[in-house]
Amino acid sequence: MGLPFFKIHSLRFKLIASMISISLFIGFISMLIGVSFLYRSVVNEAGARVGQDLNVARVLYDRQIECVRLALELSASTPSLADALSSGNEAEAAGALNAVALKLNPDILGICDSQGRIIYRHTAEIQGNALNAAPNPLVVKALESQASAAGSLVMDNQELALENPELARFASIRVRENPEDAEAHPHEMTKALMVGAAAPVFSGGRLAGVIYGGFLLNKDTQIVDKIGETVFKNEKYKGRSIGTATIFYQNLRVATSVKDSSGNRAIGTFASEEVNSRVLGKGEKWTDRAKVLDEWYITAYEPLTDIMGRRVGMLYVGVLEAKYNDIRTRAISVFVKIILASAAIAIILGWLITRRIMAPVSHLIQASAEISRGNFTPDIGPISRDDIGQLQRKFLKMTTALKEREESQKAQSEIRLIQSEKQASVGKLAAGVAHEINNPLTAVLTFTHMILRRTDLPGEVRSDLETVASQTERVRRIVKSLLDFSRQSALTPESLDVNSLIQESVKLLENQALIKGVSLSFRGADDLPLFTLDHNQCQSVFINMIINALDATPSGGKISIQTRKASLENAKGVEIKITDTGTGIAPEHMDKLFDPFFTTKEVGKGTGLGLAVSAGIIQRHGGSISVHSKLGEGTVFTIWLPMADNPE
Amino acid sequence: MKILIVDDDPIIILSCRRILEAEGHELRVANTVDEGESFLVEESFDLMITDIKMPGADGFEMIRRAGKARPEMPVLVMTGYLMQETLDEGASLGVTDYIAKPFTPDELLRAIEGV
Ligand SMILES: Nc1ncnc2c1ncn2[C@@H]1O[C@H](COP(=O)(O)OP(=O)(O)OP(=O)(O)O)[C@@H](O)[C@H]1O
């Protein structure tokens, strides 16, 4: 039992495993495609958004410049300032400037005269004319163009110190992380990145001076935080701002909302070399994922140019990639869950389906094991309605066929065994008895007949003696039959025409049939070859068959004999059919027909040895006898004899 | 006719004697093959009737010896059951005819007439 079950299960497991592996395979592929597609589209989307965010940041940055310009232009247009400047009243001019411009609260604020000499600084004393002769580029531009100028500019520490000594100290940035070319970047960066504006002041159509102002961007928080607020709505991800903004002087962060690991603004750290060369070196806009400090961001950079058109720094916004990675991880986890669920469903479905499929199959396997053990009515379970059902039906057909064959084989071999045993023992006994009886019988016959020869016997004695004689004759016949039956002599085969052999037998019995009023006909096939047969023995078979038929057929009946070529189990031969319209044979007698001494005939009429002897003879010829009979309708005896040249 | 009968069973001899003497035949009877042979050597017979199955030397041996002693003498074989083998061997020894036991007086006489 263990083996077939194991096999079934392994088949079942194979089916389930293939289902699972298919679902896992499809799931895995779709996960790979789906996740990477999703992620890429999200990242692309994020990249586009960051590009836009950078534009917004740029607008905010420019607005700061614009604010300064507007405030200064407004101050420049105050008549009191123009009057004070044209009249050289510096104190009054400063007062007029401050009244308007200080609302802006700039980091630097000052006034130049029309020659470019600085005549007022809001946050510093004027220290000698020599130093005053170095106005900043904004002023220079405003003087030259006689129009307001605004933009970014870089001031070195000394310049800034002149404007605002305190600011100059504040502006200095400690460089925290050395890039490869450490020499190029001193540890203390003292340059100041500024935004500012300068506006000319006219008095009666003549240039009376220039006012200027600006903001220091170093360590500034206002712009970058504003960007974070406006663009990213201060959105947090795991306690950190999602969006960050930075203003670079060259590639050094001077104002930023990027926090380092300890939570401080990452001022004084550098942008990556790649960004540096692409944005600062080539002046390109850059949008990609990039490492900012230790964190990956989806970033956008663009160069900042000063009012002279030199690239002096960069503007950056970036979004934490971790957020998008999270989307990826979430997507992956959703996919994995789906895959696992579908695998689980595949297992369950597989289990159910294979059970449906395999149950009948396993039944069949068990059933065939049963059959091999000799049980021809094994349980194959309910017949299913699919292809397996057909298999089951075929299987059932096969088992019934097997059963029938087995049974008939068994029955036949049993009959044959019993018959041959019976024949052998009866034959021996009969032969022995017959021989012993023959001599005394000779004496009885002799003396009875010798007495009967006498003419002087009284009538009564004669009739008694005649009875003795006739009964002795009967004994003689019985003994002869016994000896016929027991005769196991070898055949004396000769080449014979079966048809003429039968014709002879028919001739011998024609008169008997005529007397009984039974029609006896013979029709032989004309394509029969010669057969190798024992003439006398075969004739005794035919004669007995015909006599049996005659005995069974009442007057008016018919006996027909036919021969035809016929093969039996691939052996060529001849079939002889003796058909009568007689009484038929009772089914319960069928089994006994060929038994020696089985007869239904009156005592003295039949010894019951005819068919037993016939069967022996036909068997010794390698042939067979079969009977079909219907009680009240008739009987057909079929003798089959093999052709001599049959291949064994 | 002068007839020699060879059979080991006295009842057969008795039966034959009863039938044949009634017909006026002259009989010699022998219970064994040796006895039969000694008769054959001494005198000549018109016919020999012999059984086949006998203890010791059997009927075929008897016929063989008879063939030597009296080659022209016809031989009638009595046998319980006529089998092909008997017929074959008999033919090779020059048996004239056969008669199956048991027989009636008429059958025996007919067989003798036929010889
Ligand atoms: N054609 C037949 N129709 C009906 N019954 C038959 C036929 N042939 C044989 N039988 C039956 O089979 C029995 C046995 O037949 P079988 O030839 O062996 O013996 P028998 O004819 O009775 O005696 P025997 O042949 O020895 O004289 C017969 O007694 C008869 O009942």
Ligand SMILES: [Mg+2]
């Ligand atoms: Mg019969």
